[in-house]
Amino acid sequence: MVRRWVNLVGVTPLLLGILFSAPQMIITPLVLAQTSQNSQVTEAQRLYIEGDRLRQLGTAESLQQALAKYQEALALFRAVGNSLEELQTLNNVAEVSRDIGQLQQALNYFQQALLIALLITNGEVGASPEAKLRQRPEESRALIGLGIVYLAIGQLQEALNYLQQALPITKEVSDLSGEGTILNNIGLVYRNLGQSQQALNYFQQALLIRRGVGDRPAEARTLNNIGIIYLEIGQPQQSLNYYQQSLPISREVGDRSQEAKTLNNIGTVYLDIGQPQQALNYYQQSLPITREVGDRRGEATTLNNIGIVYSTIGNSQQTGNSQQTVNSQQTVNSQQTVNSQQTVGRCGDSSQLKQVFHNPCSTPSAPGSSSSSGGGTR
Secondary structure: OOOOOOOOOOOOOOEOEEEEOOOOOOOHHHHHHHHHHHHHHHHHHHHHHHHHHHHHHOOOHHHHHHHHHHHHHHHHHHHHHOOHHHHHHHHHHHHHHHHHHHHHHHHHHHHHHHHHHHHHHHHOOOOOOOHHHHHHHHHHHHHHHHHHHHHHHHOOHHHHHHHHHHHHHHHOOHHHHHHHHHHHHHHHHHHHOOHHHHHHHHHHHHHHHHHHOOOOOHHHHHHHHHHHHHHHOOOOHHHHHHHHHHHHHHHHHHHHHHHHHHHHHHOOOHHHHOOOHHHHHHHHHHHHHHHHHHOOHHHHHHHHHHHHHHHHHOOOHHHHHHHHHHHHHHHHHHHHEEEEEEHHOOOOOOOOOOOOOOOOOOOOOOOOOOOOOOOOOO
């Protein structure tokens, strides 16, 4: 409850003929400091909420603006020594940094968040019992975030280490969405390690959880990942089955980026089984969507695949045109994409984490082979 003070100095009411002088309220330095601190907390909370609003818009410009708001809030929470809010804001700053491709900055903030979480747990910073309980999901967020970034920069064992640390915490706090995210990401780590069966096992566990909690966008991404594994182990019909389950969900939830990837991947299955015209149909559906959402990397992948189709059906002129286009697109893409992201080509899947992170990568492929697109990073 906010205490309201009224200063009556100088008021001299006359009551029953007796003159009274109201006592002056003395505002001590302690009161002034408390008032200033409350003001800083209020402003920090306002900035945090504004950051959330901008982040939800999801555009490149709004994410940059959200990052600035969170950083302002972070400075104020630190100034007043509010450890839990500092922890939550550090995770937000890290996630947005990751979403805009600033991976080293994201690592730095996630590591700061993890440190604060451990300090709260150990009682080394002032925190209430409630704060100690509330920090566990934030600790899990930081661990998941570190796992995803390490996956994106190709440090697979580091990624696996952090994800495996996060898994028991999500179970402890009954965070099924987070658990599904971790399982999906562990699957991606094993896929990148070339352990397809292990990857498939984790993807299928993730799929059960994501269906159970009704997270349709995440379900579509995991279905896509399972489709990629089946194609890689030589079961194209199974692959097609999972892609065809993923596609209508992506359309249902309006995830245009994932829709484009799945269309590309269906095309790749048809090319693999010797139906180039069918493949071309799906690639041509994918291409305008990649351009619409600004996925230059996905655009380059699909252009490359279209070139392969024309080569397969013997249209050398079309092949030359398509390959020339993809070369120029890949040049632009390489200038705009963080080098560490290019290394991986198969990104992770970030948790709900206030929901943010899509940074799907195209799967690296041998020269002359068609490419599949990953399931995104959620």
